[in-house]
Amino acid sequence: MAESRAPAGDLEGVLEDLRSLSGEVTSAAVVLGSGELGGSTLAPGIDEQRYGAMLAALAGLARRTARENGGGGFSHARIKAAADEGYVLLVGLKDGATLAATTGPEARVGLVLYDMRNARKEVERALGSENGDGGGRS
């Protein structure tokens, strides 16, 4: 059984495109508004549930911080991992979903964020087509 996995297929293709476009991206994923992992480029054998849960926690924290500072949500976020291990980059999507990517410590994060923001529409389209519809805002 597929456990708590939601839409995949086309979405994973878009995420793979993003990863190959930007060689500095070590993984890319979409966390749905419900907190489930919508799709990812994780290699087999990696604990997707753990990865997804932590990404959901990070996205939730970013959303809460944005709201506490007067925003309705976040457009994007850049988080340098403790002990200089790399970066986690988040881009807010429709319906509370989040596009996330991890990079190494030397990555040009501005460029990766640019690629992620360019991929946003395509990710939302893939999410919409796999959900039947993509309407609404976060």
Place this chain on the structure above:
Amino acid sequence: MRKLLVRVALVGAAAGAALAIRNYLLDGAGTKPGDVQIVLDDGATTIEPDPVEAREFADIARKVVEAAGG
């Protein structure tokens, strides 16, 4: 000879302590300004969480990066 051994032991202890402090600082230090940046949905406002919150972000991010790396 004994004096030399004592000195070598002292230098070793000092090097060990320095390494331990370095690891502690790398692992446990707070985040630096700019380590966590959130751009609000207006696209123009950039905020940085307070140090405690930023530390929380950085710790979770570290686990995410580690998990992604296998």
